Amino acid sequence: MKMRVNAAEQDAAEGERKGRKASKETRRQQLIEATIDSLAKRGYSETTLADVADGANLSRGIVNFHFESKEKLLVATLQYMADEYAVHWQAALDRAGPRPADRLWAVVAADFDRRICTKRKLAAWCAFWGEAKSRPTYQALCGARDVKYQETVIALCAELKAEGGYDYAPEPMALSLCAMLEGLWLRLMMGDGTTRETAHEAAIVFIVTAFPNHVSYQGPK
Structure with missing residues (x-):
């Protein structure tokens, strides 16, 4: 009987530990999402820990407990967004199979994709x-992922x-393609009337023109 009680106590303790861990992760994610909202609404310099706490419906003490400072919160938010983007495009690549056109x-x-490309x-x-040039931490955080994307x-x-049998050098073509995609994201950021759908259509025009033997407007050949 005593062994059964001890086992039950251990199970309860383990469940409580997991609950605390889940709660901590949930709180951190709430704060990161609230930071994204504040950056989108107020910009970098105007975002404060108080704004984030209010946006997450949490106390300011909770923000300080998890991140200690605005800079650490912003670094964690950038880390989250960079990881999300990298995982997203890598998963899309893996699902596509071995053919380069696909x-x-x-x-x-x-x-x-609407999971990544939102206002x-x-x-x-x-x-x-806008802050990356003066903050080496931000450059280093995204640098390795950018290199992997570019190499891909x-x-x-x-x-x-x-x-x-195309008449181009791969590196300049890759640079042109990446610059085109970044430029379309910039147009979407500027809110000039470009939509996610029209931006995607413009990107398709580019790759159809650059790789006509492999891609049509309907998809890979």
């Missing part, structure tokens, strides 16, 4: 980009060139 189509489409997240990215696109351009 993989290129998937990578481009991933940039305009609030684009505005938050814009806020961070270069490799795709090289495969497509080998298959299609």
